[in-house]
Amino acid sequence: MQLLERVGLGMPGRYSIGATDMAHLGDVSPLGRAHRTWLALCTWALFVATIPMPLLYHSNQNTKFLHGLAQAWPERLGADWTAGTVDGLPAFTHLVYLIAEYGDPVLFYALEVLMLGIMCLSLLALARLVGRGSGQGLAFTLITGSLLVIFVHDWQDDNLRGVAGQYLTHGYLQPAEFGILFLPAFLLAQRGHPAGLLLAAIPAAFHPAYIAYSGAMLAVFLVHRWRDGLGIPKMVTLAALALLILPPLDLSIRFAPTDPVTFAKANEILAFERIPHHSDPSHWFDFAAFRKLLVAVLAIAVAPRGPLQSGLIVLLVIAAGGTAVVWLTRSAELALVAPWRASVIIAPVSVAILSGWVVDRVLRVLPTRRGQLVATLPFLGYALFAATDGAGDKLRLVRTSQPANYVAFARDSFKPGDSYLASPAHSSFRLDALVPHYVTWKTHPYLDTEVLAWRRRVELADAVFGASEAGSAEVPFDCGALDRLMAETPVTHLMIRNAATAEYATCDRLELLHASDGWIYRVH
Structure with missing residues (x-):
């Protein structure tokens, strides 16, 4: 207190309220310290x-918590490319690391x-x-x-x-x-x-x-x-x-x-x-x-x-x-x-x-x-x-909060070495499932060369999913774009949320592992 x-909330000081300021409010008694x-x-x-x-983890937490959580859980997020970029928030990262590693x-x-x-x-x-x-x-x-x-x-x-x-x-x-x-x-x-x-x-x-x-x-x-x-x-x-x-x-x-x-x-x-x-x-x-x-x-x-x-x-x-x-x-x-x-x-x-x-x-x-x-x-x-x-x-949020089936599958089936490609727009998948994610539009680095590398990754991933992951099948899933992405940076798994996208994901290198509210494939 x-x-x-x-x-x-009542501390006397240079600009404190004096007794004369109360003159116009004679019927109002000042509250005591305990009541205040x-x-x-x-x-x-x-x-x-x-x-x-x-x-x-919500909104900006998907970006700001990443480095700290990757340090606390290297077996889950240590291989994530974005988590390995230069950290622009070291004090906050250390706070997140301490809580994740030693607390709850x-x-x-x-x-x-x-x-x-x-x-x-x-x-x-x-x-x-x-x-x-x-x-x-x-x-x-x-x-x-x-x-x-x-x-x-x-x-x-x-x-x-x-x-x-x-x-x-x-x-x-x-x-x-x-x-x-x-x-x-x-x-x-x-x-x-x-x-x-x-x-x-x-x-x-x-x-x-x-x-x-x-x-x-x-x-x-x-x-x-x-x-x-x-x-x-x-x-x-x-x-x-x-x-x-x-x-x-x-x-x-x-x-x-x-x-x-x-x-x-x-x-x-x-x-x-x-x-x-x-x-x-x-x-x-x-x-x-x-x-x-x-x-x-x-x-x-x-x-x-x-x-x-x-x-x-x-x-x-x-x-x-x-x-x-x-x-x-x-x-x-x-x-x-x-x-x-x-x-x-x-x-x-x-x-x-x-x-x-x-x-x-x-x-x-x-x-x-x-x-x-x-x-x-x-x-x-x-x-x-x-x-x-x-x-x-x-x-209501607590009572209805359950991870999506595809998130639970990715989290529970994860093995060291796994890495996921999902739509860059899906910013929460990485921390929800605690798996390395190829790239997201929201979570970006700050070092100039890494920003350009991040932009290149976004372009490659966008080419794979086209517009279909945003709700339109006009530009379907592109197997050729997936081949080009794999030639630069291989991934082990692919995650799709949109049924229109999954319909076109018929590439030879894809093996379906899970299908419910999302589709997860192994990439060969």
Whole structure:
């Protein structure tokens, strides 16, 4: 409970709420520490119950977990080509390896619940920063806590996300979620606590996309400490700088360009072929992006002065300025850096601040404590509905979760040396079955020569399956393309999900082993 207080749920500090701020709310008694803590824990529970939480391994986990799982289970995934490429996320890979090797997969869910708790409690505390006197009261806590729960419900969950399809959390563990630590970093820095410096640097160690933002936040926090006469804590600052400097140094060594042409071509493939929805502003800049920009500007206007307001301004300048440069230059290198990723920090912080400011203003016009508590009822009702709905979805997912028959067959019949060819679009097969997969479109390497090799593999595999694996038999399974692929990189097994594809898979080198909801062949 003391930890919750230290991250802003009542910790005194440089920007704490004073007794004079309570004068306009004489009927509202501040909540005691224990009551604030228990309300925060209840909000955390509802927050976790509401947010969708898919089962392992989901979406980006098929990419981000691969290196770590291959190290933990080399007999299953060690021969996978993609798992053998240069790892761009060594800190996260080591975390995955430790849990997979020495723990239990349930720890991945436990870590996710912890990250969601840090996010929820930090946003609640950020709202209280602008709550002034009402922020200490029961009505404010209930309404703002309910709003956070509502904002992660399926119907509203875009509110806390950034632009370009990016977000801090989508209910499953991945490296980008360590950006959540920026939220308590803001709170601690606002209150003059040196631990904010360290928390602001940790995301850079887990995801290279956060290096620029960690550097910017460290600079802002240090400037404010110097200006406010708080001093520069040497050991904490050195630790933060180490976390900030070592990752880009490591990346510059391991991902040094082979030559300018190869480097440029690989960047073009990744930025404008593989992830244009993340990397190309023309794909994602729409009304929703403009709305998030407006919310950020309003939040900056009402945010308390100090590291919080200054940090938001700096992040917004990076995001907006970088977007403009990419739009004008079409630079693939800068597009992959994605300066607009700062929006994953700006959006939830801005929503929390603006929500706290609005709720405080509403409570100011309600003259009695009873009237304020009555005002909480619709928010509480929606929050309870959202949590019940989210929890029901989780229960249904667990009850109905069974691996497909072809996945179970591939997993259970696997022998060392087996390798599978499946459609590049089937991104989950590798980790569902724990078998080496020739290539997937989603899971790609980052070293320039390996990106080109990956693209070549995708082309060879696409030629084998044609369009039929996408649901059309206009371009049937191509036995000649399979021969060409085998001449370059042999595989031992073929997996097909589409009946239209299986109908044409009559090559002499194929021996049918399994047929149900998918077809598995031995390749001779």
